[in-house]
Amino acid sequence: MRRTIPALLLATTLALTACGGAEQASTGGLEKPVIKVGALPIPDAAALYIARSKGYFKEEGLTVEPITIQGGAVALPQIKSGALDISHTNYVSTFLAAGRGEKIKVVGDLYGAAPNTFDLMVAKDSPIKAVADLKGKTILVNTLNNIGTLAVTSTLKSAGVAPGEVKFIEKPFPDMGNALAAGQADAAWLTEPFITATQVQPGLRVLADTMTGPTAGLPIAAWMATGEWVAKNPKTLAAFQRAIGKAQKLAAGDRTVVDAIIPTYSKIDQAAVTKIALGTFPTDLDPARLQRVADLMLEFGYLKQPLDVKTLLVSPTG
Structure with a gap:
């Protein structure tokens, strides 16, 4: 069972390393x-x-x-x-x-x-059980027209869902778990450490690994x-x-x-x-x-x- 991970914070400004001799x-x-x-x-x-x-x-x-x-x-x-x-x-x-x-x-x-480093996730009680069920649904990604939408689109194609049959919405990774829990979207594309964190709080489950097949x-x-x-x-x-x-x-x-x-x-x-x-x-x-x-x-x-x-x-x- 994976443990809870605190929310990812911005890295603090690091002290400069001294120049070489x-x-x-x-x-x-x-x-x-x-x-x-x-x-x-x-x-x-x-x-x-x-x-x-x-x-x-x-x-x-x-x-x-x-x-x-x-x-x-x-x-x-x-x-x-x-x-x-x-x-x-x-x-x-x-x-x-x-x-x-x-x-x-x-x-x-x-x-x-690598396996399970970039996953499609849904709420634990979501009726969505397979990627094909995402037809007509809304998916959260951190940035539109980028690596997330590309990976998800490839995964959807493998399941017989065309790119135009889903709607992508941009949302920062730290906010996706709460957005899904609130019903603001049907699925989210997440990376670590958010995958691990959101399986505990607020309670998501993995629908699919988006880095398999053509994207492995x-x-x-x-x-x-x-x-x-x-x-x-x-x-x-x-x-x-x-x-x-x-x-x-x-x-x-x-x-x-x-x-x-x-x-x-x-x-x-x-x-x-x-x-x-x-x-x-x-x-x-x-x-x-x-x-x-x-x-x-x-x-x-x-x-x-x-x-x-x-x-x-x-x-x-x-």
């Missing part, structure tokens, strides 16, 4: 030794905080200031304005931007789907920057990629490290963090894997023409 700075020659990195206060971003706590950024002569953001879509204007240098984003937001002609680059893979193991989140920033700061980017890459490998191979760091920035209870389902922490930028997202977006009309994701990737140079 004079020797590091002189040999590194970073164009921008202090950078601001946007991150959502959810499990996806674990590697960023692992890298800070382990001193990986400091080893590169780099100071990283994490800035809490509330979604990949809102991060785009912040990196374009220079308020952020690099940001946590989801692939759908990034590929939508690229499809509009935005000069966006993916500089690191961050998080992938779907790439979810990435690190992005503007093409201009990448061109102007190649050494800084390489330093970030080396540090985050070390942390990502640690996260991929040792869940206890992830469990220890998540409460420091997400406020998920330490005792409860081990109960949530986690996705995967990819350790390379695999074009074939990421192309699946763009192809699915094309299938469901998110993109008007094919997108070759290889043109967006900036892989680590060592």
Whole structure:
């Protein structure tokens, strides 16, 4: 039985890590030794905080200031304005931007789907028993025309329900449980830690895992920057990629490290963090894997023409 998890709170502003020593700075020659990195206060971003706590950024002569953001879509204007240098984003937001002609680059893979990390949920006493029952119903997602609606639409198609046969409503994850309990919608698309929390209070149950079949193991989140920033700061980017890459490998191979760091920035209870389902922490930028997202977006009309994701990737140079 899963335990209750307190509501997810915004991560508090974290103290800046000291810059690297004079020797590091002189040999590194970073164009921008202090950078601001946007991150959502959810499990996806674990590697960023692992890298800070382990001193990986400091080893590169780099100071990283994490800035809490509330979604990949809102991060785009912040990196374009220079308020952020690099940001946590989801692939759908990034590929939508690229499809509009935005000069966006993916500089690191961050998080992938795993079983029961992104579920459709309904109230425990709901008459809805199968995905097919959602025809004509209302579904809550955190952001319209994004990863949630894409995953749900794919799941609906597998059950014989067309996209136009449901209505999507935007609602923040923390508010979805109460909205369902109040009858404001029929189902909600949730991720962890909200899946675990809402099965206890206010009392929801899983209807379907939206990351199965065509969406099994779907790439979810990435690190992005503007093409201009990448061109102007190649050494800084390489330093970030080396540090985050070390942390990502640690996260991929040792869940206890992830469990220890998540409460420091997400406020998920330490005792409860081990109960949530986690996705995967990819350790390379695999074009074939990421192309699946763009192809699915094309299938469901998110993109008007094919997108070759290889043109967006900036892989680590060592």
